[in-house]
Amino acid sequence: MHLTQALHKARRERPQETATIHQDRRQTNAEFVGRVERLAGALRTLGLAKGDRAGMLAANSDRYIEFIFATLWAGGAVNPVNTRWSAAEIAYSLDDSGTAILVVDDFGAGLVADVQARCKTQLTLIHVGTGPAPAGSHDYEALIAGTPPAPDAFCGNDDLAAILYTGGTTGAPKGVMLSHRNVLANAIGLTASADHAGAAPGLHVAPMFHVGGLAAAVQFSIRGSTQITQPAFDAGEALEIIERERVGDIFVVPVMLRWLIDHPDMARRDTSSLVAVRYGAAPIDVTLLARAMKALPQAGFLQVYGQTECAAVVTALAPQDHVADPDVPHMRSAGKPIITAELRITDEDGQECPHGTVGELQVRGPTVMLGYWNKPEATEKALVDGWLRTGDAGYMDDQGFVYVVDRMKDMIISGGENVFSTEVESVLATYPGVGLCAVIGVPDDEWGERVHAVVQAAPGQDLSGLTLEALQAHCRAHIAGYKLPRSLEVVDAMPISPAGKILKRDLRIPHWENRERMVG
């Protein structure tokens, strides 16, 4: 199974259909694959051998999709660089992975001198931007124009396809090695696990440096969908594109869904083409979901849960399981394991837990990563007897629905009792006027840790008068006393990661400074 097979198919089966749309630029499948095989030739000329890594430091665009497939066509592996990282972090990941070729756009061009100065690796730079390539960089378009098409290296199966550096919320960033099989098994497995938009155009909203963005590019390609990119997510522009291009499918983090349905243009734009809305990477509150399902009644909603180490998706809550009723228990679940993922839940001794008992989620199957780049010890710790330890805690019910209760490391231990943040958060989210909320453990002299609530008002709401007592009274009806928040913070704006997750680490810092325990 080769990730490039879809390109051969597209050129043979539908050469004149549109492959990519970026702003006012469009290209057919024949044009797209023609550019990919020339860029692949250029990458080889620049020294990329089989298994070598090539990086891209850029915003989303059609060029990013060309880069991904050209690297694979040439036999290499892609290293999509996180654009939110500092020059030091980027230099670390390039050195660690031995990425010697780096494609940069106008955005990346501003960072690259600093990155180069910190890099031990001698970088070969390729410039893809609006202006001409600066001195010391190859020009992307000149390379494509000046290089004959290269034959497909036909890498596949266990060959390395990508290295993705994980967030680095704890310790040094780790390079997750994903094979062709990993990435394809995720894309086909998820596609087979739920109804989808078929070959209708797909709009990229997640960044390509995130596993979700890469997975979407592969999934759209195997489905034969036109791929549409925006440099950065903009809800108004996204609505305009959905209407104009009859977009069938998007993959959003919850905050983007909120921006879309709350946008003033939502009412006047024709969004009837949107038949599949996938969301994940962060918890969604049921009120938002219910509003979104009402605003897009023709769309099938699909929730996904996963992580980079599984090439993206582990479980999916399928459209037919979505009901706009928060009292249906499985609406609090992350769905069922997708076709290509096997999931078990184990206790601290490695024994499988019965249904309904919380333990660590572990995954086996063709989507599980090859390992961490150059980190045999971390790999050995993560992959045990063929099972990936996700580090997430959860349980399964009798129908196979999986409830992710928390990141293991997010669990609050208060007075010897385990409190799972998400459980408390799901109650806080229902408090009138609450927009976003987070629950963290903060140090407490008496209880070791105490449950601390951070809330942000919904747009147009005011929570400045909110008291801890009022919030506790609201919570007490739903959860046990030891789970109640013991302190409260009302913030104007939560710290949010590029992937739309609330950065609990940032919330914890002021509380844990100069303390022993500093988790997550």
Place this chain on the structure above:
Amino acid sequence: MHLTQALHKARRERPQETATIHQDRRQTNAEFVGRVERLAGALRTLGLAKGDRAGMLAANSDRYIEFIFATLWAGGAVNPVNTRWSAAEIAYSLDDSGTAILVVDDFGAGLVADVQARCKTQLTLIHVGTGPAPAGSHDYEALIAGTPPAPDAFCGNDDLAAILYTGGTTGAPKGVMLSHRNVLANAIGLTASADHAGAAPGLHVAPMFHVGGLAAAVQFSIRGSTQITQPAFDAGEALEIIERERVGDIFVVPVMLRWLIDHPDMARRDTSSLVAVRYGAAPIDVTLLARAMKALPQAGFLQVYGQTECAAVVTALAPQDHVADPDVPHMRSAGKPIITAELRITDEDGQECPHGTVGELQVRGPTVMLGYWNKPEATEKALVDGWLRTGDAGYMDDQGFVYVVDRMKDMIISGGENVFSTEVESVLATYPGVGLCAVIGVPDDEWGERVHAVVQAAPGQDLSGLTLEALQAHCRAHIAGYKLPRSLEVVDAMPISPAGKILKRDLRIPHWENRERMVG
């Protein structure tokens, strides 16, 4: 990718859901997998080593599904024996493939002495029937009861999963070797290529010894569907099962679809659960299709085209492309290549044909067989540079729809002109009163071959007065003069293969006896 992964998932995720239903016998996933791992242990005890073949000579049942997965769990490959074959043909296939373990049911028990007498291989027999095992046979239930569970051999990827002997319409039967990857890529690829019934129960109507039956068993297992079997297809019973078990999915050959919708019980049975109807393995006439779509308005119809050498499916005409209008050109197509199949069309020199030009259909990708068992020359002829030569003729249009015009060997060459039988047949099928029809080439002193029509009246119709002239007049409005039938035969009953195909070979025999050319 292991074919047994789905069983591990089923037992973990949904242990109490129903795995199989056969007549009044049901078992849960936990029971089913428990029996599979014990039967796998028994097969190993009886000498099955990794890669060894085990056969089954039996009608469809839940036991057949146990046998398939137990053989794979034990590390072996299944050889599902064609029950319509003679003892001599069966003995040939067992000897050729070195199949030493054979499971037989009550039906197979009547044949097995004759098979054993002709077999060079010393057979170990396992009896699965209503009565006790005859002398010389192991008892299936006693083996399961008396053997501890074996660990899964975890075969996968290129490991041999099945040997399927192809029809043998020309020359000696050939054993098609399919790997775990082949069978899984077909099942997941087809599932991902079109909407389906999800985990709703699937009813087996195709025989398990046919690649379509095996593929359905794997597809239902990866989707987590209950698998329902009938010993032999019976339309009335199938309708009763559809109503009782809320069946979501069936895979039929066209003649079965006709029997279903024309059955007197059709009107009184609740068939509203049937959301996916797949049909293939033989051409369908548009009138029948339109009637079926009207009779099952909630069902998505999916046409599949393929062959054993591709683990079943090459192209699929998806539900959204099905319109009940024969004038829409792609309704005469076989759909588009599925996600896991790459298709090209080449001329006699191996050059790719432009869209619209007829050539040989060739397939590449993870579904393409490992080769023919013990037949390196036949394998080398079939697999050229990674491409499988299907032996079928067809063309592709600009949207990627594939039109299979004929089996290469079915093509009639009359006066130097190529006539493709299916084209003539599709016109004959629209003649009032025609039920089934076949067009073959028969020897002609002037033209080499001439186009010969064989027709059978539809139920309740009478074609005894049909003249060649009337048929020609009807055809002339649709096809060129050289394609018109030059002779006519009205038969009471077409010879039909177990898979529902008209046996053109049998129609040709009386015409070609003592002649040089005897094709197909």
